[in-house]
Amino acid sequence: QVQLVESGGGLVQAGGSLKLSCAASGRTFSSYAMGWFRQAPGKEREFVAAITWGFGNTYYANSVKGRFTISRDNAKNTVHLQMNSLKPEDTAVYYCAGKPGSYSNYAGGYNYWGQGTQVTVSS
DSSP states (O other): OOEEEEEOOEEEETTOOEEEEEEEESTTGGGEEEEEEEEOTTSOOEEEEEEOSSSOOEEEOTTTTTTEEEEEETTTTEEEEEEOSOOGGGOEEEEEEEEESSOOSOGGGOSEEOOOEEEEEEO
């Protein structure tokens, strides 16, 4: 069982930066692939980034590649999403998610979810 709690969301101007954090509880965290998803009003939840549990391989949606960086600290049971050069279209509720085994960019493949944190980018 893994419980996830996100933090770090807020309001930022376009071009600014935010760093999201996801604190995980559960002794199996280090064996989970972790992902970040987002959902804007009226839209489906979409994949943002993911990181594997073993080598820490990272994967990104094309829309955030080069601007966002996902990282994890297994010793501290945390996952971070550093977001730079933010755009108004990045505005959404951001969710941390975890799944055992290999990574996925499909929301339905994740077993555990946080409550979400709002990110708002003003133009």
